[in-house]
Amino acid sequence: MRLSGLEGRVAVVTGAASGIGQAVVHRLAREGVRLALVDVYEAGLKQLSQELAGVVAQQFVADLTDPSEVTDLAKRVPDEVGEVSFLINVAGGPVAPSHQDPLPKLPDRAFPIEEIDDLSWARILATNLTTAFLVCRAFVPRMKARRSGRIINFSSIAARRGSDRVGVHYAAAKGGVIGLTKTLALELGPYGITVNAIAPGYINTERIAAGAWGRQAPEQHSALVEAIPLGRLGRPDDIAGIIALLCSDAGGYISGATIDINGGLYFGP
Amino acid sequence: MDLENKVAIVTGAAKPDSIGHAVALGLAHEGADIVVADLYEAGFPEITRAVGAAGRHCHCIRTDVADQSSVEAMVRQAADRFGRLDILVNAAGGSWGITPEDLTAPPRRGFVGLTNCSLDDWRTILAVNLEGAFYCARAVAPYLRESRGGAIVNFASVVARRGVAPGSEGSSGPYAVAKAGIIALTKQLALELGAYGTRVNCVAPGVVMSGRARRLMAALGEERGPEGAISTIPIGRAGTVDEIARLVVALCGGETSYMTGVTIDANGASYMA
Numbered sequence: 226m227r228l229s230g231l232e233g234r235v236a237v238v239t240g241a242a243s244g245i246g247q248a249v250v251h252r253l254a255r256e257g258v259r260l261a262l263v264d265v266y267e268a269g270l271k272q273l274s275q276e277l278a279g280v281v282a283q284q285f286v287a288d289l290t291d292p293s294e295v296t297d298l299a300k301r302v303p304d305e306v307g308e309v310s311f312l313i314n315v316a317g318g319p320v321a322p323s324h325q326d327p328l329p330k331l332p333d334r335a336f337p338i339e340e341i342d343d344l345s346w347a348r349i350l351a352t353n354l355t356t357a358f359l360v361c362r363a364f365v366p367r368m369k370a371r372r373s374g375r376i377i378n379f380s381s382i383a384a385r386r387g388s389d390r391v392g393v394h395y396a397a398a399k400g401g402v403i404g405l406t407k408t409l410a411l412e413l414g415p416y417g418i419t420v421n422a423i424a425p426g427y428i429n430t431e432r433i434a435a436g437a438w439g440r441q442a443p444e445q446h447s448a449l450v451e452a453i454p455l456g457r458l459g460r461p462d463d464i465a466g467i468i469a470l471l472c473s474d475a476g477g478y479i480s481g482a483t484i485d486i487n488g489g490l491y492f493g494p
Numbered sequence: 495m496d497l498e499n500k501v502a503i504v505t506g507a508a509k510p511d512s513i514g515h516a517v518a519l520g521l522a523h524e525g526a527d528i529v530v531a532d533l534y535e536a537g538f539p540e541i542t543r544a545v546g547a548a549g550r551h552c553h554c555i556r557t558d559v560a561d562q563s564s565v566e567a568m569v570r571q572a573a574d575r576f577g578r579l580d581i582l583v584n585a586a587g588g589s590w591g592i593t594p595e596d597l598t599a600p601p602r603r604g605f606v607g608l609t610n611c612s613l614d615d616w617r618t619i620l621a622v623n624l625e626g627a628f629y630c631a632r633a634v635a636p637y638l639r640e641s642r643g644g645a646i647v648n649f650a651s652v653v654a655r656r657g658v659a660p661g662s663e664g665s666s667g668p669y670a671v672a673k674a675g676i677i678a679l680t681k682q683l684a685l686e687l688g689a690y691g692t693r694v695n696c697v698a699p700g701v702v703m704s705g706r707a708r709r710l711m712a713a714l715g716e717e718r719g720p721e722g723a724i725s726t727i728p729i730g731r732a733g734t735v736d737e738i739a740r741l742v743v744a745l746c747g748g749e750t751s752y753m754t755g756v757t758i759d760a761n762g763a764s765y766m767a
Contacts, residue, residue, distance in 0.1 A: 414728030454688030463752030
């Protein structure tokens with residue numbers, strides 16, 4: 226549909242270089258949004274920028290678990306792209322990327338709790354929850370000063386209904402994102418800023434297809450798909466549409482919500 | 495356009511300055527032909543003209559959604575007129591002024607809870623808000639199965655999430671119960687219609703400045719509405735008809751292609767489910 230309130234505005238999309246982030250970037254670019262593309266995966270950002278010919282889009286390579294890199298990012302974006310209207314925190318996942326290993330392979334199975342060591346607990350929390358906190362903290366002051374903005378964080382079906390596909394570290398981090406979202410919605414409402422979370426279900430990105438799903442037996446795969454009322458896995462575009470919607474005038478009165486996008490696998494509380 | 499040549503039934507769309515009215519126009523602007531099902535016949539000429547101005551056909555049918563035979567006749571007539579049905583938006587409802595006799599009645603004063611409402615209140619409010627959506631969905635379902643790619647959008651309310659506090663006016667206990675029922679109706683229909691590619695979702699608005707809410711505020715004052723003072727809403731304002739209508743139109747189209755069974759709270763962070 227025709228979405229209003231997007232054209233010419235600036236969005237920061239973290240985790241822009243692959244999967245859902247990439248789809249969000251393409252969707253917002255189509256609506257005339259100017260983009261700050263943020264990822265630790267530099268090669269992916271370069272590739273994405275090439276696909277965005279004619280779009281105002283600036284690349285920012287950053288490890289968002291590092292507070293100083295986030296602070297630096299928040300200083301640069303307004304100067305190099307413009308004042309930020311939409312902050313879209315897609316960055317995260319069941320593995321923890323870094324400058325040294327920017328696109329780690331996704332696990333091919335879930336981790337039982339006794340296999341999650343202190344370091345992987347800390348790193349998955351940092352990748353999925355601390356990044357959202359740091360990015361919001363860095364960008365919020367200017368949004369408050371302008372008394373407008375939309376923030377969208379990423380939770381997961383793993384937090385909403387639990388999941389046997391990842392591990393408690395990922396689910397706990399994504400649950401934390403919901404608490405962060407609600408409290409920030411209360412805090413920033415008086416400044417005209419909405420804050421919401423997206424909880425995707427099973428979205429078939431290239432990386433996930435190459436990870437656990439690519440290895441599961443066909444009957445396991447069809448059991449998963451049959452359990453989904455809409456009868457298919459999600460596509461990154463299915464998420465991108467809602468992001469555009471929440472940033473548009475249609476999203477103006479939605480705040481503090483967690484929106485489940487999972488083909489009917491889980492309906493919310 | 496996303497909804498080119500689809501046919502949408504919108505109940506409760508005839509009153510100007512209502513959410514249903516804005517949804518009907520929004521769908522027309524996306525290319526859908528519109529069936530308006532409403533008791534408020536006085537509004538038929540205006541919505542017909544407005545949909546026509548958007549370049550689409552509009553067919554108005556006097557319908558009492560609380561009356562099953564009235565709903566079935568409406569759906570049959572709509573299908574005969576357009577040959578297909580793709581979208582149903584159940585916007586008819588409310589906690590006062592919802593019967594054929596009092597469509598333009600002023601809001602009732604005083605708190606109406608479950609322990610002090612009349613049985614007539616209970617039955618009337620449940621009938622229009624919950625049974626009406628059930629009758630419409632049931633009657634339309636066979637056509638939506640044919641449509642493959644159809645959509646239903648229902649309306650709940652923030653009061654379904656949190657109830658109506660004693661002392662507040664302009665909403666009611668039975669309304670909260672009916673709207674909570676709508677959330678479950680949405681989930682159940684999503685399960686039953688998913689295999690046909692029909693998505694069923696719901697919007698739960700907080701205070702929205704429709705004509706109805708304005709009449710309410712005129713009677714009660716901004717500090718006494720069904721959600722308490724507007725100033726207590728975190729985002730500091732009521733919602734607009736326009737933003738809720740845009741959301742509903744999006745729930746009928748491609749932006750929400752992988753969503754079903756979901757209730758979206760649009761309440762300015764006043765209650766976060």
